[in-house]
Amino acid sequence: MSVKQVSVFVENHSGSLLDIISLLGENKIDIKALCIADTVDYGILRLIVDKPTEALNLLKENKYVVKVSDVVAIKISNEPGGLKDALKLLKEAAINVSYLYAFIGSYGNYASVMLKIDDEAKAIKLFNKNGIQLLEDKDLVN
Amino acid sequence: MPIYEKNIECLDRESLEALQSERLVKQVKRMYERVEVFRKRMDDLNLKPEDVHSIKDLHKLPFSNKQDLRDNYPYGLFAEPLENVVRIHASSGTTGKQIVVGYTKNDLDMWSTCVARALTSYGATKNDIVQVSYGYGLFTGGLGAHDGATKLGCTVIPASTGNTVRQMNTMVDFGSTVLCSTPSYCMYLAEELEASNLKNSLKLKRAVLGAEPWGEEMRKQIESKLSIKAYDIYGLSEILGPGVSYECECQHGLHINEDMFIAEIIDPITLEVLPDGEVGELVFSTITKEAFPVLRYRTHDLCRILTGTCKCGRTFKRMGRIEGRTDDMLIIRGVNVFPSQIEEVLLKYGQGITPNYQIIVDRVNNTDTLEVKVEMNENLFADDVKSIEKISSKIRDSLRSVLGLSALVTLVNPKTIERSEGKAKRVIDKRKIK
Numbered sequence: 001m002s003v004k005q006v007s008v009f010v011e012n013h014s015g016s017l018l019d020i021i022s023l024l025g026e027n028k029i030d031i032k033a034l035c036i037a038d039t040v041d042y043g044i045l046r047l048i049v050d051k052p053t054e055a056l057n058l059l060k061e062n063k064y065v066v067k068v069s070d071v072v073a074i075k076i077s078n079e080p081g082g083l084k085d086a087l088k089l090l091k092e093a094a095i096n097v098s099y100l101y102a103f104i105g106s107y108g109n110y111a112s113v114m115l116k117i118d119d120e121a122k123a124i125k126l127f128n129k130n131g132i133q134l135l136e137d138k139d140l141v142n
Numbered sequence: 143m144p145i146y147e148k149n150i151e152c153l154d155r156e157s158l159e160a161l162q163s164e165r166l167v168k169q170v171k172r173m174y175e176r177v178e179v180f181r182k183r184m185d186d187l188n189l190k191p192e193d194v195h196s197i198k199d200l201h202k203l204p205f206s207n208k209q210d211l212r213d214n215y216p217y218g219l220f221a222e223p224l225e226n227v228v229r230i231h232a233s234s235g236t237t238g239k240q241i242v243v244g245y246t247k248n249d250l251d252m253w254s255t256c257v258a259r260a261l262t263s264y265g266a267t268k269n270d271i272v273q274v275s276y277g278y279g280l281f282t283g284g285l286g287a288h289d290g291a292t293k294l295g296c297t298v299i300p301a302s303t304g305n306t307v308r309q310m311n312t313m314v315d316f317g318s319t320v321l322c323s324t325p326s327y328c329m330y331l332a333e334e335l336e337a338s339n340l341k342n343s344l345k346l347k348r349a350v351l352g353a354e355p356w357g358e359e360m361r362k363q364i365e366s367k368l369s370i371k372a373y374d375i376y377g378l379s380e381i382l383g384p385g386v387s388y389e390c391e392c393q394h395g396l397h398i399n400e401d402m403f404i405a406e407i408i409d410p411i412t413l414e415v416l417p418d419g420e421v422g423e424l425v426f427s428t429i430t431k432e433a434f435p436v437l438r439y440r441t442h443d444l445c446r447i448l449t450g451t452c453k454c455g456r457t458f459k460r461m462g463r464i465e466g467r468t469d470d471m472l473i474i475r476g477v478n479v480f481p482s483q484i485e486e487v488l489l490k491y492g493q494g495i496t497p498n499y500q501i502i503v504d505r506v507n508n509t510d511t512l513e514v515k516v517e518m519n520e521n522l523f524a525d526d527v528k529s530i531e532k533i534s535s536k537i538r539d540s541l542r543s544v545l546g547l548s549a550l551v552t553l554v555n556p557k558t559i560e561r562s563e564g565k566a567k568r569v570i571d572k573r574k575i576k
Contacts, residue, residue, distance in 0.1 A: 005525065007523075007525035009518045011558070042530075044527060063556050064556070065520055065523045066523075069525045098528065116526060
């Protein structure tokens, strides 16, 4: 019950992000969500795409350093306090969140949240038990 | 200007060469008897100590080099039992292993004489207060300068390196008249003193600068910033430490202590001895050292022997400034660095694969900087910053402990490090020795 995330190493200079996005676009890979972690010298571009394996191979062929990893994706209500319940559950179970990012999908009054969690299995169990809806790769494809 | 040992430093060439010959013959015999590696090399060349009659036979002898020190680590090249060795010094080698040298009491005495000769030639006397801001420890700089200044009778302040504020306060409060440091640190101090408005409170008259290459432009700047005279001192631990050669008041070439060291300039490829005046690799033979003698030791430093006599009256030959290296050794903030040391660290953290890297050395505000660019690869990459930072800080810490220097580690995109004919350009040295 998790989603494939494609991470790419990006050096900090103008145009480097454009190159990656263009490459994906030209090859008809649709980006569902993205976020960048930035440091002084470099960034990590994290992508949720419709075809993660293709994206991985394409980027590798083009000499990018890429990694595919799992993130937990949940569906939350798009209203004030929507994220709170999920985070509260994690806090009470002492589960650490490394990073998260969210986007509002095209399917009604919901938002999707991608979470990188230390103890993924435990978190998934917890979400299931407490009625928080988890998303899979297929849910993110139109 | 006074001369510390006029009878030797100004000895006529004929007598000096006779003295060198006598000492060389003795040293060859002694080393043949005591140093197995040397004996084997002589035997391989079908040479016996009896074949060496004078310095004219020097060219027949086998060369030695830094690899010998590594192969015979730590004491294999010593010509004295450890009971007669009273001091050990060491410096970094290419593979993380240190190279070790030793000194008997006589060796230390000879060393301090060399430094006392140098200090005297710069105009220092027993009335001087000498602040030694070379590192004390295994590095030869600190204790070498210390013992020489002590022998001359100076008041010695063993300040060692670091803590610039304390260095400046010491200089002002204790009234230091001579500073011994690396040229780049002296330059840095000069600027800090200027910025702190302490320049006018100084009693400083001269600086004794060595352990890294520097040039006339830097001398001009240091001299004008501090209103002092700045002198060059040369040495390397395999031969002695600081004091192998020294400038005089003429500031034109460094007089080699020829009663103890015979210098040759060779073509680094053909290994033929070159005539004075031509640039080549500097080779030394130590003819008086007891614990750790070497013959025809290749320094890998490129320079020339200056022709003509010096106005100061010394007859010791002069070597010009170091113009470069014949190997890939870098001298950064006075520390010897080999690219292979950096490569080993990267190999350790690259999970068995050496990432592509580039070493960039620069001089910013008169201080050497070291940057190591590392091409990102899948072994180093992770989807979170924390994991990547953990690896890069491990690399940084490991470089610091292996090199004894802090380095900036920058992660760059794959295939972005400049390559020439398929081979990555490993070292970019932007410093200009002026």
